[in-house]
Amino acid sequence: MKLRRIRQTFWWLLLASILTICIFLVLRNPTSQTAIAAVTRLEAAPGEILYRSQTKLDDQSGHVWQAVLFKQIYPHQKISLNLRLVGFPNSAELIHPQPLKITTADGKIFTAADVFLDEAPAPTIGQYDFKDILPQLPNEALQLAIPLPKQKFIHISVPQSVVQEWHQVLTSKK
Numbered sequence: 268m269k270l271r272r273i274r275q276t277f278w279w280l281l282l283a284s285i286l287t288i289c290i291f292l293v294l295r296n297p298t299s300q301t302a303i304a305a306v307t308r309l310e311a312a313p314g315e316i317l318y319r320s321q322t323k324l325d326d327q328s329g330h331v332w333q334a335v336l337f338k339q340i341y342p343h344q345k346i347s348l349n350l351r352l353v354g355f356p357n358s359a360e361l362i363h364p365q366p367l368k369i370t371t372a373d374g375k376i377f378t379a380a381d382v383f384l385d386e387a388p389a390p391t392i393g394q395y396d397f398k399d400i401l402p403q404l405p406n407e408a409l410q411l412a413i414p415l416p417k418q419k420f421i422h423i424s425v426p427q428s429v430v431q432e433w434h435q436v437l438t439s440k441k
Contacts, residue, residue, distance in 0.1 A: 307320075307321075314341065314342035315339070315340070315341050315342070317337055317338070317339050317340075318337065318338045318340075318436045318439040319335055319336065319337035319436065320335070320337075320432040320433055320435070320436050321334070321335045322334055322429050324423050324424065324425060324429070326358075326421045326422060326423045327421070327422040327423075328421075330354060330355065330357060330358045330359075330421075331354075331355045332352050332353060332354050332355065332358065332423055333351075333352070333355070334351075334352055334425070334429070335351045335353070336348070336349070336350050336351075336397065336432075336433045336436050337349060337351070338436050338439065346398070347396075347398065348396070348397045348401060348436075348437065349382055349394050349395060349396060349397060350367070350379065350394070350395045350433075351392065351393070351394045351395075352367075352392070352394075352395075352411070352413065352423070353391065354391030354392070355391075358391045358421075359391070359413075359415055359421055360390035360391060361387065361390065361391065361392070361393045361415070362414065362415065362416060363383045363385065363386065363387055363393075364381035364383065364384045364385075365413075365414040366378040366379060366380055366381055366395070366414070367379040367381070367393065367411060367412070367413060367414075368420070369400065369404065369409055369410070369411055369412075370409065370412065371405055371407065371409060372405070372409075373405075377400050377403065377404065378400075379395035379397055379400050380395065380396045381393065381395060382394040382395060393413055397433075401433060401434070401437050402437065404430065404433075404434075405430075406427065406430055406431055407427050407430060408424065408425060408426055408427045408430065409424075409425040409430055410422060410423070410424055410425070411423040411424075411425060
């Protein structure tokens with residue numbers, strides 16, 4: 268009777284260990300592109316308001332990029348809405364000025380102008396004007412294509428949850 272109870276306890280512990288390991292591996296999946304960020308509102312200076320959505324996304328080679336969509340509101344000035352892509356170490360160096368290509372699930376293509384006309388603050392940073400484009404984008408997953416020399420591109424998949432967050436930034440009010 269005692270031996271049977273020990274075996275039963277052993278199998279329950281083994282099953283619990285396997286389930287714990289599986290859950291840990293799923294949660295630690297480095298290719299996961301779930302947006303965990305939320306839209307934040309900052310007041311940088313009197314009257315200046317900044318709304319932003321920030322998340323990390325992987326490109327087709329597994330390199331990580333930080334994607335920050337931000338809307339700046341200044342008193343008595345036009346609102347700006349930009350997407351900044353920041354490559355982490357070992358990312359490709361970007362060329363400027365080159366437009367960002369955005370492709371929807373149904374194949375519609377948009378292009379966003381490069382804000383950095385000459386040089387970026389760092390070689391792995393791109394920033395693109397989204398003011399006229401984001402209102403036209405559907406609330407679904409997108410594909411970004413950052414141009415590189417020799418007709419090559421870095422492709423970044425943007426999940427629907429991130430695009431929804433971007434639309435929240437767009438509609439955020441003072």
